[in-house]
Amino acid sequence: MTDAILKVKNLKKVYDNKPAVDGISFEVKKGEIFGILGPNGAGKTTTLEMIETLREVDGGSILVNGINVAERPNEVKQIIGVQPQTAAFQDKQKLSEIIEMFAAAYGEKVNVQEFLDDVQLGDKINNYAEQLSGGQRQRLSIAAALVHSPKVFFLDEPTTGLDPQARRNLWDLVRFIRDRGVTVILTTHYMDEAELLCDRVAIMDNGKIISLDKPSNLIKQLLGRGFKKEQKVEQANLEDVFIDLTGKGLRD
Numbered sequence: 001m002t003d004a005i006l007k008v009k010n011l012k013k014v015y016d017n018k019p020a021v022d023g024i025s026f027e028v029k030k031g032e033i034f035g036i037l038g039p040n041g042a043g044k045t046t047t048l049e050m051i052e053t054l055r056e057v058d059g060g061s062i063l064v065n066g067i068n069v070a071e072r073p074n075e076v077k078q079i080i081g082v083q084p085q086t087a088a089f090q091d092k093q094k095l096s097e098i099i100e101m102f103a104a105a106y107g108e109k110v111n112v113q114e115f116l117d118d119v120q121l122g123d124k125i126n127n128y129a130e131q132l133s134g135g136q137r138q139r140l141s142i143a144a145a146l147v148h149s150p151k152v153f154f155l156d157e158p159t160t161g162l163d164p165q166a167r168r169n170l171w172d173l174v175r176f177i178r179d180r181g182v183t184v185i186l187t188t189h190y191m192d193e194a195e196l197l198c199d200r201v202a203i204m205d206n207g208k209i210i211s212l213d214k215p216s217n218l219i220k221q222l223l224g225r226g227f228k229k230e231q232k233v234e235q236a237n238l239e240d241v242f243i244d245l246t247g248k249g250l251r252d
């Protein structure tokens with residue numbers, strides 16, 4: 001793949017003599033939204049954190065924009081964004097101060113208002129972190145991770161626990177980030193989300209990638225293997241009812 005921004009080759013991580021990541025290889029194209037799926041314990045977080053320079057690599061190699069993660073981790077850190085745990089924010093800090101603090105950590109000066117506007121928190125610029133709802137904290141954490149204009153952005157289960165409006169809003173935000181030229185790599189347990197949002201997905205199990213393709217191709221392949229399920233054609237589901245009754249507007 002010539003336009004790959006991430007190249008992972010034969011990547012390995014071993015805990016207590018057991019492989020958590022068992023020699024996986026994949027590439028992510030520039031400008032993609034790429035999903036890593038799999039049951040708990042499959043090795044998704046370990047994989048992401050090795051790419052993010054947060055865990056040591058036991059075997060194989062990772063190149064981010066051509067830079068070897070094991071050899072030049074500090075350079076990789078400059079070009080990636082990792083959504084921090086929302087708990088990382090001090091409750092008594094104002095949103096403006098939080099963004100300024102993250103920017104300062106990278107030696108950057110940013111237009112704080114613009115940054116908060118992008119994640120629909122512009123009107124909360126003088127609020128304290130403790131006054132934010134779960135969805136708002138989630139969006140603040142995304143803004144904080146983008147202060148240094150990264151080329152690749154990582155989100156680990158970004159919509160877990162969000163209400164339907166906030167989930168849709170987060171999908172729009174991820175697309176907005178991608179449309180600015182940032183490659184997005186995320187994990188999720190929601191298959192509807194992966195199908196809607198991801199250009200391609202890798203499915204992991206027991207430390208290996210067992211399938212990698214566009215969601216539509218994976219579905220075609222399954223049907224090609226003769227998969228059938230009972231057809232229930234409904235024009236709407238309960239989530240449609242929920243959105244119809246409560247609206248698409250963000251509540252938090």
Ligand code: ADP
Pocket residue numbers: 015016020038039040041042043044045046047
């Ligand atoms: P996932 O994110 O897909 O749920 P993880 O990457 O967290 O999976 O874990 C993969 C495997 O590695 C699991 O069996 C887990 O118990 C093990 N593991 C993860 N982190 C550690 C650690 N720090 N020490 C020992 N084992 C770990």
